[in-house]
Amino acid sequence: MSFPPSVSRNFWGRDFDSPIMLASGTSGFGEELLDLQCLAGVGAVVTKAVSFQPRAGNPPPRLLETPFGLLNSIGLANPGVHHVLKHILPVAAGLPCPLLINVAGESVEEFADVVRVLEKSSAHIGYEINVSCPNVADGGAAFGVDPEVVLQVSRGVSRVTNRPFSVKLTPNGGDMVLSAKAAVKGGASAVTVCNTFLGMHMDWKTGKSVIKRKVAGYTSPALLPLVVARVWQVANAVSVPVISSGGVSTGEDVLQLLAAGATMVQVGTRLMRRPFAAAELMDEMKKLAGE
């Protein structure tokens, strides 16, 4: 690698002008992006999670802002894979950039089942397999904490598709390097490092969590150093590209992640403040490179 890193990337055999991907769950299925015309600077879009059956998602409130970050408890709300295939992907196909579909499952088999249905579409270039979901058969621990299970999920998916896929790892337990290696062994063509860190806000007056599920996914620009460390560790351990996810709010953050070994860099929560974040980050990077 050369430093400072270039913003032009080659990923999954394609050339990208921008390393920026819009993270799963923070950009819907692309329809609103087209409406708002906020796709400048976007390298690729990752859809929100798609499960086999429709999922209503968690009861509100689903969001809670803390002084320095955001807790979310969306619960993988989505209309189910058949609806997505029929009604949503045809619209998403109009995106001017490549699309990845984020896939959720409650069992090892469900991931492959969802992918099998999605194979009928040509709207997307590949998948992001979200092994941070709770594994119902295993008492609700995330699939991603057990390398053996990650291997099974990854194998299952690679059996039903020839498209490339990334396995999106969890930072909440287990050993991410081992899970990354298992994903690659199972056929993954990338790993995403990583999903949200478990967090919680306590109402100390009542002893209750505002969010009904108690713990939630926490995101914050202050988590960047945690993501940089994990990207660096995983990038040094596997030969497939690493997609970073988490903590980006400035162009310098993106450059740090690229320097740490990320091939592509996702941005999520920042879109809540800045729908045009991708273009802004690209501008900031260009300024820094010119220095």
Add this chain to the structure above:
Amino acid sequence: MSFPPSVSRNFWGRDFDSPIMLASGTSGFGEELLDLQCLAGVGAVVTKAVSFQPRAGNPPPRLLETPFGLLNSIGLANPGVHHVLKHILPVAAGLPCPLLINVAGESVEEFADVVRVLEKSSAHIGYEINVSCPNVADGGAAFGVDPEVVLQVSRGVSRVTNRPFSVKLTPNGGDMVLSAKAAVKGGASAVTVCNTFLGMHMDWKTGKSVIKRKVAGYTSPALLPLVVARVWQVANAVSVPVISSGGVSTGEDVLQLLAAGATMVQVGTRLMRRPFAAAELMDEMKKLAGE
């Protein structure tokens, strides 16, 4: 538990007016605290880590501030247990509040070896066993990620002392609830949740980490929700007191952690900005309670 939680605590059979402990590594061995007279509001002090042999610590720079937090790579610098026993604990005995000694080890046996020597002192009420240290025999992964190893460490310590001890867990891999249970099974009278999260800062211009060991311990007030979640999970799983460690910068933060199930609450990084943080946090809590 009643809400809002009371700031008076009972911990290890003692009554404390304040739940606040000064965290290991951020208050030396107490000598400077006496000098600066910043002990008002302090419930207890935890010393920096003590190992069997003297340790010079990591090469500088050992600290790096990021926009929203602090990376540290101190490397458990300390003069070794014999020096601590002879020259430091006699001074620390002058502290007006209880003292816990934080114990580091590079092997399962070292923890017990250190404690055995310290048993000759009466300056302290108990120990905090830092299983976040790298386990040299196991390729450098932290002891704390493997519940089986935590059990051995905890058992080893409980064989050589009758004083209570807390096992300070790591959030960087493994399952903290399982490790907490293993610590208790081995004889721990508390668990500390938790040590620092691994973090890294990359100099994107050169591709090098400013900190020589590359990854470091990251602390930030923005990590509070991560600590609240982990305290809540562990407190619901074990019967011994939970000491929280991490993320505190306001009195409200302390109340959140108490409401989440912490018996005592450590404050560390905040002391870098505010040596009198304990008194300030107590004042803030009194104001909030009066509302």
Add this chain to the structure above:
Amino acid sequence: MSTARDFDCQVTYVEQVLPGVVKVAFDCSGISSSAAPGQFVQIEPSADVFPVTRRPITINRLTGSGFELLFDVVGRGTELMARMQPGDIARVLGPLGSGWKIPLQSNCLLIGGGLGAAGFQFLIDSVDSARVLIGASGLERVIPFGACHVVTEDGSVGEKGLVTSLVTEKYLAEADVIAVCGPVAMMEAVWGVIPEKYRGKVQISTESRMGCGWGVCDGCSIPMLEGGYRKCCTEGPVFYGTEIDWKRWKEAGL
């Protein structure tokens, strides 16, 4: 297709309307030229990276070349917004959401609770005739409108009582549209006193904690009677009262 765009808007004036209630006006023809009553904007409370989300505020009223926001100072975001000064620039995304469904030349009954009535001015300005019923805790929570019936819980303005006491069968019958906006508990009480046969005309302006405000995060769900949820930000904030699952919505708290 949404007409929302992200604008750098200049603050033209700031006014403290009531204690802890601030009105801020912005110059922005991009928003004022396309906004409809009941729509809202997502505003950045400050240029700092925190808070990490914007704040949703209903468009209170259009001015010549811009719009006014009227809000309660309840937390960090609104505190920062209250510090805005004429000349300041704020990033504002809008107009957002669906707005009131108002047929042309309609006769509206507006029922508002406290600051919930903030958005009514725009609605009043847009319809032929509006009868406005306002309930508030007391003097310091009554937003001044031209002509309206006011009751307060402490009797400091108008009769002593709740806004439900102003709702008469006559008003309900005469209205083409019944628009309700205020705290959830107030809206539920109003819904409770409206006889079944008038309920089809009732529109509710809902609120939810928001992430994006433009439909991508699924964070702003309002429970629906048919099951599941709809998005407050794009499918709402205005829903028909008959669509909402009031029980599940109340459980949400806020």
Add this chain to the structure above:
Amino acid sequence: MSTARDFDCQVTYVEQVLPGVVKVAFDCSGISSSAAPGQFVQIEPSADVFPVTRRPITINRLTGSGFELLFDVVGRGTELMARMQPGDIARVLGPLGSGWKIPLQSNCLLIGGGLGAAGFQFLIDSVDSARVLIGASGLERVIPFGACHVVTEDGSVGEKGLVTSLVTEKYLAEADVIAVCGPVAMMEAVWGVIPEKYRGKVQISTESRMGCGWGVCDGCSIPMLEGGYRKCCTEGPVFYGTEIDWKRWKEAGL
């Protein structure tokens, strides 16, 4: 036993001394009455929770009832500090550190590099006689002192050259104390040109990134020739040149 205490100090005046170099004076008899040359303070750049550590700055000079700081604006902390206005209150912990070891009635040779000379004024004010040698990159990096020899790399002030060119055997021989302060590379160069027999008189003002500044975090280690490290904040910042492991120190970067 340290005399350091944590004070709320009022800013009395602010002055831009050179481009990007600011002097801020504080009223604080608690610090001025006990400070010694070479000591420093830990100052909070702002009331905000970030940055999470303070910034260490040498006491440049004492005023009647307070002290002056003189600093380079290099990053976020010093940028915030440069915005301070007379009347502002800042939290300042001090005086900290060991200071120069100066015998009474001593004859000092002061060798400074650029802004590193910031603390010399206090030292000059405290000793009987001081000969001051200053090297800087150019005009815009020369801090004005009463009487001193100056060289600059670009020749814009004094001769063109490095400060080492001013160091003569005569000066070294005459001095009781040789005080060196500046960037690490400059101090190393000075150390390099000082013959062995004078090295015992040489004191070096070190710098390190700091956490606490009062000895509790062990973050500010300076590598020592005897092996291991000493704390810049309490055992330093001033060390004898003979104590420092120059090679390991240079490797540290900063």
